[in-house]
Amino acid sequence: MTTPLGRFLIQRIAASGPISLAEYMAECLLHPDHGYYATRDPLGRAGDFTTAPEISQMFGEMLGLALAQAWLDQGRPTPFVLAEPGPGRGTLMSDILRTIRAVPGMADAARIYLIEASPTLRARQAETLKGHDPVWLERVEDLPGAPLFVVANEFFDALPIRQFVRKGDGWAERQVGLVDGRLAPGLAPPVPLAALADRLADTREGDVVEICPALPGIAAEIGRRIAAHGGAALIVDYGGWHSLGDTFQAVRGHSPVDPLAEPGLADLTAHVDFEALALGLRAGGAVTTAMTPQGVFLERLGITGRAQRLANGLSGDKLESHIAAHRRLTHPGEMGQLFKVIGAHPPGCPPPPGLDPA
Numbered sequence: 001m002t003t004p005l006g007r008f009l010i011q012r013i014a015a016s017g018p019i020s021l022a023e024y025m026a027e028c029l030l031h032p033d034h035g036y037y038a039t040r041d042p043l044g045r046a047g048d049f050t051t052a053p054e055i056s057q058m059f060g061e062m063l064g065l066a067l068a069q070a071w072l073d074q075g076r077p078t079p080f081v082l083a084e085p086g087p088g089r090g091t092l093m094s095d096i097l098r099t100i101r102a103v104p105g106m107a108d109a110a111r112i113y114l115i116e117a118s119p120t121l122r123a124r125q126a127e128t129l130k131g132h133d134p135v136w137l138e139r140v141e142d143l144p145g146a147p148l149f150v151v152a153n154e155f156f157d158a159l160p161i162r163q164f165v166r167k168g169d170g171w172a173e174r175q176v177g178l179v180d181g182r183l184a185p186g187l188a189p190p191v192p193l194a195a196l197a198d199r200l201a202d203t204r205e206g207d208v209v210e211i212c213p214a215l216p217g218i219a220a221e222i223g224r225r226i227a228a229h230g231g232a233a234l235i236v237d238y239g240g241w242h243s244l245g246d247t248f249q250a251v252r253g254h255s256p257v258d259p260l261a262e263p264g265l266a267d268l269t270a271h272v273d274f275e276a277l278a279l280g281l282r283a284g285g286a287v288t289t290a291m292t293p294q295g296v297f298l299e300r301l302g303i304t305g306r307a308q309r310l311a312n313g314l315s316g317d318k319l320e321s322h323i324a325a326h327r328r329l330t331h332p333g334e335m336g337q338l339f340k341v342i343g344a345h346p347p348g349c350p351p352p353p354g355l356d357p358a
Contacts, residue, residue: 005034005264018177025160053092056325060095070232078109085115086155090128148231223284233344239272247271289343289355295336
């Protein structure tokens with residue numbers, strides 16, 4: 001048995017041939033009727049995964065402090081755009097807004113913009129951010145021209161990727177086709193690719209390299225706006241520097257599943273190539289920071305001191321849960337090392353706190 005989206009994809013592939021992994025991901029995540037994000041709230045215990053803002057308010061508070069210092073360093077621009085692509089339930093933005101209220105004038109100067117395609121999640125965000133008058137947009141390109149302070153947490157990992165397998169001096173693209181009427185992985189014939197010509201020097205036969213087609217353009221647009229109008233970006237995601245290896249994965253009910261088994265019912269992601277992210281931001285004219293592990297970033301911003309203050313008055317299960325949340329966000333064996341942070345800022349301005357110059 002397959003899903004309604006699975007039947008649609010089988011018919012499409014039977015009629016016109018195999019599709020790329022990027023096309024498959026786009027359909028699975030964003031199909032207007034059967035796509036994963038179009039039909040559900042995927043977060044929390046009842047969903048399929050839990051993001052850092054849902055683990056503890058401390059995550060959003062630390063990011064809010066970093067954005068506040070960047071705002072102060074740039075002379076308190078008023079008004080400014082406070083934007084978040086892929087804002088989930090609105091929890092991170094809510095925690096940031098609560099934090100920046102302590103900075104005189106900052107909350108009043110902020111104009112809230114959310115980049116969100118899912119009607120289900122837009123409704124949830126409206127609930128969470130009631131009273132803050134957020135504006136929803138489809139694309140980063142639609143943001144107004146003003147100083148841009150942007151935070152993106154687990155946004156880029158959900159953008160569709162293409163995968164290429166090294167075959168001699170060529171590259172065979174991984175595809176989704178049909179075997180006995182069922183969705184199945186396959187390979188296109190290998191061809192030389194100009195876009196991967198530089199990767200022949202650091203890969204071997206059979207190595208996999210992933211490309212995210214939408215990432216450079218989105219990063220460059222963010223970089224262009226920050227360079228032109230001022231502002232800062234904080235981007236948090238799981239991944240590393242310089243793509244190598246197969247990182248395509250599916251999660252359902254907090255467990256890994258076969259990405260082709262139930263199209264539209266599982267979250268599909270891949271690790272973010274922070275090198276490509278940095279190059280995109282710089283192509284727009286922004287200055288980028290060094291890639292920093294999430295745990296190091298949060299510790300530099302004072303999360304342990306904040307955790308200790310919040311622990312006062314807690315006991316029993318609540319205290320244990322609080323301690324576990326701090327560990328999950330910062331410990332190298334949990335999210336502290338797998339997740340990375342990169343910042344962007346205008347030329348001539350200091351980097352956001354917690355991050356080193358590149």
